[in-house]
Structure formats: structure tokens, C-alpha cells
Amino acid sequence: MPPLGTMSATPPGPDLDVVIIGAGISGIDAAYHLVTTRPEHRFAVLEAKPDIGGTWHTHRFPGIRSDSDLFTFGFGWKPWTGVPIATAQEILAYLNEAIDENDLRRHMRFDHSVERADWNSETSFWSLTVRRAGGTETLTCRFLWVCAGYYRHAAGYQPRWPGMRDYGGRIVHPQQWPDDLDHAGKRVVVIGSGATAATLIPALAETAAHVTMLQRSPTYYYPRPARDAFIDTLRALDLPATWEHEILRRKFLHEQRIVTRRSFEEPDALAADLIAMVRSCLGEDFDIATHFTPRYRPWRQRLAVVPDGDLFVAIRSGRASVVTDGIVRFTPGGLELATGEALEADIIVTATGLVLNVLGDISLRVDGAPVDVSQCWTHRGVMLSGVPNLAMVFGYLRSSWTLRADLVSAYVCRLLAHMAARPATSVVPLLRAGEIGMPARPWIDPENFNAGYILRGLDIMPKQGDRQPWVMTQDYFDDRETLPAADLEDGTLVYGQSAIRNGS
Template sequence: MARESMEHVSEHVPEHVGVLIVGAGLSGIGAACHLRRECPDRSVAILESRDAIGGTWDLFRYPGVRSDSDMYTLGYSFRPWNQAKAIADGPAIREYVRETAREFRVDELVRYGHQVTGAEWSTSDHRWTVHATGPTGDTTLTCDFLFVCAGYYRYDQGYTPDLPGIDQFTGPVVHPQHWPEDLDYAGKRVVVVGSGATAVTLVPAMAGTAAHVTMLQRSPSYVLSLPALDPLAQKLRGRIPDRYLYPLLRWKNVLGAQLLFQLSRRAPKLMKSLLRKGAMGLLPQGYDVDTHFAPSYDPWDQRMCFVPDGDLFKAVSDGRASIVTDTIAGFTADGVTTASGQHLPADIVITATGLNLLPVGGMRLTVDGDEVALGNTLAYKGMMLSGVPNFALTIGYTNASWTLKSDLVARYVCRLLNHMAAQRYDIATPRPPAGTEATVPLVDLRSGYVLRSIDKLPKQGPAAPWRLYQNYPRDVVLMRYGPVDDDMRFDRAPATVLSGQGT
């Protein structure tokens, strides 16, 4: 009976891992690779809600899907991007992530079809208990450190505003996040509703096949043309070793992006003028740039749109595409009517109207039985949460490549774990000094998808390490070479608890 009782109990003891990563996209795979390299003694598992590696780059399959940052900064610091295109297409990025996972053997760590629903921290047990819905039902694991790399977008549902009279339209209405594989738009009239990165990607990509593509925008975005092939990379590739070329290109593009951002912040009128002149130079003489490419807000109040080799401007210039800046009044069976009285004929309507935010993958976090209200927490170095032990999340830059920040976060987590191991600490909890007050949301943009969920996002404090400055060189100093114990409380587990735990 005693043996049967012990076997029965063991069947219900959750599997324990050292670090549990949520998400097998660009960030999650990168984090696992860093842990393999820098914390080889830590056991690692990755829970992925979908059935493939790649995250966003596996989900988004709409025409022309590509990076909105150059690949020398969107690629991993430890695995150089060596293809010719600096602005790469979605399939190439997806394969790059998968190749990286195979090379570092972290593909073996991924458990597919596991949607994490909640995680509970217990101080008495000094561990997280994580609940997920898996292919065979509910699953529970425990871990010493929980690392959420699920981004902040909701994967199962894009944002679609109220479109008056949309039921009158008889053609397909498609959100890019859920692109049908069998959608045939050859020779069709297409209206793309939206003005963000997805819209400016779709319009030129579809214009080569569709009869005509109209981008209908309520208000314009700033659009800047970048070369699809990096001129310096083209000149130097083959002349200097890749181990020198890749860091050179990476830092050249980092500093260029920082210059663009700082100029936008410090001299917005000058940047507006430069962007306006750039658009005018790529559009037909007399084109109404001020209506269609001059937003009312300052550059980088919302994320800027980059187009490779000016493809959007080319599609508009040669008449394959057009831009209408107006609001939707309604729909007819074969098109869209605008507030100014225009009728835009359409066989297909694409709602490139944005995304929904879903911080930490939508999971419910609790600490010792108390639910964590993300909107009431302060972000520590843009990656941990005040009062939440042994927990990190990855949120990339808004003004530069996502991976620049995710690499820093992963390396910092490794530094923290190694520091804890060296000092025999079991718990690390960020604790803001008394009087530290929230100032702005963690994602400091005025984009609609941010404003719609502003109360759900962690906040930032007035100064480092509770302030994210959107400055990669500064963050390199802070996160790679700065202290790991600033505003951090460390604790050790009692010996009685430690005796029953592994790594």
C-alpha cells in the first residue's frame, strides 16, 4: 500500500525546470540560445501556444510581409544575418529563427500547443507554478524563474473598428492577421483600410497583381524610404571578415536610428520638413503630399513606417495604387463610400486597422495569492516588474529593432541568474525606492493600439533603473555592464525547502 501511495503522489508532482520560457518566437528562441550559452547548468523549457516556431513571423502570411527594421539589428547578436537584403521578407525571417533554433538545439526544448493561462508565485515554495492548456488537456509545471517572451500583441484576434454598413459589402473582408491562403486578388479592385506598417506593406505588394489598390486612411503616417540592400554591406561584403562586418553594420544602423529618433524628438519641425521633402522627391510633381503624407502629430509620437526602395511611392506614382485620406461613411455592395462623398470601388476590402494588445500573453499572474495588476506595477529596466519575484518579460524598442532590446533582456537575465547562483540566492525581486512614482506607460507611443490598452500596461518611473530611455547605447551600459543588484532584493530559501528542489 505504501508503494502504491507513493506512486500515486509522484504522478501528480508537476515537472520542474530551472527557467520556463513562454513563447517560441524571435524573442523566446533568442532567450533560450542565450541560456544555453551562458547558463548551461540551468534546465530550460519553452511553452508555445501555436504549432510552430517563429511567433509573429510564422503567424503573419499576408502579401509582402517583411521586417520593419533592418536585419543587421533585427537579427541576433550571436548569429549574424548574412543574406543580401537588409529589409527581409517574412519567410526568410521565419527560416532564420528556425535555423537558429536548430543550430543551438533549442528546438528540442519547445512544447507546442501549450497556451499558458496563469502563473502563481509562492514565497514559501520559492517557485512559480504555471498552468497551461496543452494538446492532451491541462498541464502544470513549476519553475525557478519565469521568462515571458510572448510580446504584447494578441495573436488570435486583430483589431477591427466599427465599420458602418460593412454587412452591405458582398466581397471578402480580410484582416491581415488572418490572411486566407486561397484569397485570389489577381485583377481585382482592392481597398486597404489603414495607414500603418501593415497597410504600407500590403499596398505595393498587391499592386503588381490586383487591378488597382486604394489605401484608405483616416489620417496619414510618416513614411520613409530605406534601401532594401545596405550600400555599405554591399561594398564591404567579401572584403572584410563577417565577424567584423556584422558588428560594424549593426552599430552603424543602431546609431543611424538613434540619430533619426533624437532629431525627431529635439527638432520635430526640421524632421517633418525632411520627411516631406523626401516624399515629394519620390512622388509626381504636384502630388498632394500635405494631405496624404503629413500627419498632425510629431515624428515618432507614433511608430514611423519604412518602405524598401520607396516601393509605396513607386506604386502610387505609376498609378497602380492610390491613397485617399478620408473617413468611412458606409459600404455598398461593391465598394466603400467616404464622408466627402467619394465611392471607392472594391471587390475585396482589407482591414489593416491594427492589433490588440495582450500583455504577458494574457496569463493571470499572482504572488502569494494576490493577483498582479500589471497597470499598477513599475517596470524595472523595461524587463521586470516591481514586487514580482523571479520574473522577466521581453518588450522591444518602439524606435528601433525589437531584437536589440530582447538580446539585452536575455543577457541580463543570464547575468542575474549567474549572480544568484554565485551568491546562493534563490529569489530576486525588484523593489522601487520609497517615493518612486509612475510617470508614463512602458510603451510610450500615442498609437491607437497602445492608447486602447493603456491601463493594462506597466508604468515607468522617473529615472533608471525604473525608466526606459529608448536608447540602445545607453541600455548597453546599463544592462550589460551595470550592476545587477541595484534596487533588487535578494533572498535565500530555507534549507528545508532547498533540500527538495533541483535546478
């Protein structure tokens, strides 16, 4: 069978076989897999922004860096040769190298925002409404691969507090960091204590008069050296880059697995170890109980890595401080806190999190009927019940996002090959008779992961069941065995041919 969408019958076939939405790390990985395993497919990567990078293009606040090690956050097919925790600039350079080394840029179309996708069962096409500088255009494809991430890039989560309009300083969210913001010599308050705040505060403290981290409740931190002695020793052996990368990848995966296991099996002991690390950075006299002893089990929210303990270095130096309290209102000069304290500030940074979204906020229709994604069942965390020829990427919350993106890429390419061999022009996940009525579970179990952005957005996400293939595992070590071995003829994937034979 010719590749999807290369048929010459009338009416004509689709413009492309595959459209990838998003040129961030997931979209680049998808493009690489298509080029290397399905070179006969015509595809394009549509990116709403003017350049590649996704998260690393959106976030431009001072100190921006990864909160996962690059040996697992980077691609399995391109060795990372830098330090484990990297800056946004280093990551963007790496992504651009990966694109150019594999000639992927010619497939990319920037400033192309997909607003709507309509599936037609008669033709087995997706018809995409794409907004670009000159207006809108329609683009058709056989298969839609959504790599648009998991949060809304246009705006972060911004709570509304009383008095915000009365505040005389500047309020900024890290996701929309202004290019003209000068914080030198200013009193800065950062609301929040997650990974963004932990990254931002040491960078601001270098030139600000003072930076205060204002948190409602404490977060777990993992201070570790920016350089790893094992990495330096390994690199001294001058091994081939691919060997070195694989060894280090396995090292960091092993560490992640141990920490995750301990968070479930011995959470109190893990909490004590993490808190002890912070105490070793701040000293015995610091009020660790108030400011750095969280009320939740470790890994119910992301564990913030702090390279060389730079957040705590800034606090010990007096250039930064931490206040644990609630906000009553904004005042003309700063903030009034629940304890009655007044916190003066020239700049207030609301590091208050993300807005979760699904499928890049694309309006989805199947044969004219709107699709409510929250009513769909996830098929292996990749496809959606009742939605043909569509795959989505949602990475891991406790491991690096790219680990799952890479597994999904291999799975989708295997599915495309299976469709070509069968042959079929469409595939749609459907529940079997015995699965109808199975218990519905949330996309992410809030008992195991309760970050604010997840809890705020669970109602828009697909549901999952209590058995495969209707489960989103969030477990790399399970997925790396089950996804490559998944049966594509288990009866839950229903294949078809288009009623109008435009190329099958």
C-alpha cells in the same frame, strides 16, 4: 549552490529551472543565452503555435517583410548575410538556422499555451497551467521568462463601422489573412497607412485590378534602396562574417540614432526631409500636402521603411492610389466616405493595427492573490514589483526589438548566476522607503510615442517611476551601458530562500 531547482530533498524540486514562454525572436534569443551562459539550468521553451517564429508565423499576408533592418533586428550572435529589409520567409529561414546551429529545438514544446501561472512563496516555484492538444497539464519551474511579445496574436484590432454586415464583399484583417483569398483582378481597399499597409499594397497591386489606400490621416515614410551600396562594397572586401556583421550593425545603429535625435531636436527639418523623399518618388504634381504630410512630429509613430519606394512606384503606375478621408459607413458595394464619395471595393482590408497585451495574457497569481500588472512598477523594464522570479521582454519602438531582447537576456542570465552564487531561490523587486510615493508615469510616454495600439493599451501596462531602477528607458544607447552594469544588490531586489527546502 546547485542550479535553481536541481535539489533532491523532499518534497521534490520543480520540473524545470526556467520556463521561457514564446518561441519568437525573443524566446530564441533567451534560449541561446541560457544554453551558452547557464548550461546547468534545465529549461523549456513553451510555444502556443505549432512552430517557431512568433510574428513571422502569425502574419502571412502578401509581401510580409521586416520594417527594421536585419543587422539590428537579427541576433548579435548570428551574422545576417542578406539584404537589410528581408521577407518573412528569409527571416524564418534565419531563425531556423540559429536554432539548429545551437541545438535549441530539443528544448522547445509546441502547441503549449500557458494560461495561468501561480507563485508559491513556500516552495519558491511557479506552477503553470498549460493547455495542449490532450487537455491541460501542470508544469512547475523556479523562474518564468515571458517572451510572448507585446500584442495579441489571436486577433488584430478591428474597429466596427456602421453597415459592415451589409457589405457584399470580403473583409479581412492582415493578422488573419485567409489562405484562400484571391485578390487577382479585384478592386481592393486597404484601410490604414502604417507599415503593414505600406508593405501590403505594392504586393496586392501586382495582380489586383486596383488597390486604394484609404487613410484617415497621413503617415511618415522612409523610402530607401533595397540594396545598400556600402554593404556591397564591404562584402567585396571578403571580411570575416562576424566583422562584416558588426560593422553593418554599427552603421545602422548610427543611422537610427541620428534620425531619433533629429525627431526631438529638429523635428520640422526632419519632417521636411522625409516629405521631400516622398515627393521625389511621386513627382511635383502629386498632392503631397493632403496625402503625405502628417500632422504629428516624426517618430511619434513608427517610421515606415519603403524599400525602393515600392509603395510609390505602385501609386505612380496607377495600379494603386491614396484617398485621405473618413469612413461614414460600409455599403453593399464598398464604403461611403465623409466627403460623400463612394469607394467601390470587392475586398476591404482593415490594416488597423494590433491589440496590445501584457505577459501573453497569462493570468498571474502570487500566493493565491491575482496580480494586476497595471499596478506594478517596472524594474528596469524587465521585472515587476511584487512579482518574484519573473522577467519579461518588451523591445524598442524606435529601434529594433531584438536589441533590447538581447540586453534583457544577458541581464536575466547574470541575475540567475547571482542567485546561484548568493545563494537564493527567489528574487522580487520592491520599492525602497524613499521611493514609495514617487510619481507614476505610463509605460510609454504618449507625448513621445502615440501609435494607436499603444494608446489603446496603456491602461493594462505596468507603470514606471521617475528614477532608476523603476524606468523603462526605450533607449538602446542608455540600456547598453546601464543594464550590464546594473547593481543587483542595490536594495530594490530582495532575495529569499524557500520555506520548504526543496533544493537550495
